[in-house]
Amino acid sequence: MDAFLEFFSFADANVRYVTIGSVLLAASSAVVGCFTYLRKRALVGDAVAHAVLPGVCLAFILSGTKNPFILLIGAFITGWLSLICIDFITSRSRIKEDTAIGLVLSVFFGIGILLLTAIQHSGNAAQSGLDKFLFGKAASLVGEDLIAFSVVAVVLLVSTIVFYKELTLLCFDQAYARTIGFPVRALELLLTTLTVFAVVVGIQAVGVVLMAAMLITPAAAARFWTDRLPVMLVLSALMGAFSGIAGAFVSYTAPAMPTGPWIVLIISMIAILSFALAPSKGWVARIIRQRRNRSQMLEENLLKLLYHLGEQKQAYTAVHTLQELLQRRAMPEKQARAGLHKLRNQGYVKKLPEGWQLTTQGQRRGQRVVRLHRLWELYLTQYLHLASDHVHEDAETIEHIITPELEQKLMEELSFPVLDPHSSRIP
Amino acid sequence: MILQVDNPVVEVHDLTVSYDRKPVLWGIDLTLPAGSLVGVIGPNGAGKSTLVKAMMDLLPTGSGYVRIFGKSINEVRKRISYVPQRESVDWDFPASVFDVVLMGRYGKLGLFSRPRKADKDAAMEALVKVGMESFAKRQISQLSGGQQQRVFLARALAQNADIYFMDEPFAGVDIATETAIIELLRIMREQGKTVIVVHHDLQSAAEYFDWVVLLNMRLVASGPTGVALTQELLEQTYGGKLTVLSKVGDLLRKQDFPSREVKS
């Protein structure tokens, strides 16, 4: 708790640098990542991230200093070069894009590692710390870095806002964008440049290996929660920012913990949670939906059963025991009992000492299910020309999902029929 | 049976298009009259989509040129509208029906500016025309195939262009949608617009179009429906692949030959 207060008072300048830096980085790369993700270029981000390593090393070898701006310029150049290589390979040969990306990624990264090893063995005292580009070192961010971060973050955010309309269309329908005269090549170039920017800055904090995750994961997570792009952009930025703060906090309380990997870990957990919990698209929502469907089917089947039995005797309020019901239609007794109790709570059936009885509402609902069943059977035989003994199974499920509007339409198309294919009356 | 017209809206001159050096369209030479409903007809893989894309300058062309309203396409983009094949985009994109239709206004807006009220009105009007106004807020992934097609059509209508290129607007749509769309196209023709439609159903072609282009790797016919849509020409279009032509294409690719000699 103390650590919590201490951290969030931001009294320590170092804490401030690390936190602000992480948040800026994570939020701005998340926004750019949304477009990369929607353009289905997730792998490209990964390739750029790996391709900046040789640039950093070369810049160091040539300049002999670890000035962050010089190193970043080197990173920018090779990051860019890798994209041009990918473009060149795919357009000039029959190699597919994913192969080209893999090829470029491994060649550039390989050269980077080679250079890094060479530098480390060169005995140059200034080289210590260069390997932070591999896994990042957010905890060692200083004020100077922060200025670079802020500038880039602002550039990224402003560009995505200014070019929102253009980037959206580029991601959704590139061919159409060209036909209405958008400078598609230039826009592609812009998006690529923004991606490279995000990567180049981000690698200082999380390193080349994990950088791609910073671009793509927030976008993928945010996509689960919304179908609207503006919301998705904001949400991914917030998720990125949160993971930035959380990562900084973890490494503050446990100094042995590296900030960058923690940021990535946290954003990944957010993504997994989104996958599980998001409304309508998430995994839990799907399970709940399926369960609700199953219990709806069970209840309606019970009502239908009671209605059928009533139809036989021409007395819909007749009382039936559970055994009678089960004889007519095999189902697990426990389920049937639970379903009946639920129906009683909802006011569709009454429990009398002798057994179960439909209420007026229960009769209505049971009647509707039977009607839909028979209507659907009739529809299948008339419009799909199925044999009348083949339609029952289909109707068993369809009867539960037909909406009142569809029911009306069915009635019209079948011109308000009286009998189903088995000559039972349609109630 | 290739008729040329005076003052054409579209002129394709000696157009050859290749993918990866293999030509799929050879020496297409045609002109289309203004204010007509044109059907581009041919079997699968005949190069219909390729022709339309080449006309819209979406593909690099090996030789020849395309002129629209007597100008190169880049000068008249604002007067042209393209309806791509429905499968060409990912419908799981986070956008609503209205968002997509509004994209039809982007060309007029130009870079940097946001859609204004008038653009939103135009988008809504276009949605009304295709009978999709009640779906404006719907997420596009929840649409049926026919509805997706209508949305694409509405986007094109929102552009208010003079010439429309539509790639298979009737593919995978129900009869009601097809009738509604063709009705709309006829109204557009009455307003003097030219509509070029890639189509593959021969039955309805005669009824829908007043000019047809029969295509199968090369141009078989181009002329008024009455004279160009004949049994004999259809047989030429659909009957058998031109094996020699496609073999030669393969050779060009394998040996890295240009499809035309480079003029010095």
Ligand SMILES: Nc1ncnc2c1ncn2[C@@H]1O[C@H](COP(=O)(O)OP(=O)(O)O)[C@@H](O)[C@H]1O
């Ligand atoms: N992007 C592409 N790369 C390589 N070949 C292609 C490409 N698109 C189409 N083709 C080939 O070009 C030919 C014409 O295709 P297309 O214009 O789509 O035909 P259609 O629209 O008439 O069905 C086909 O043989 C197809 O395989």
Ligand SMILES: [Mg+2]
């Ligand atoms: Mg096609």
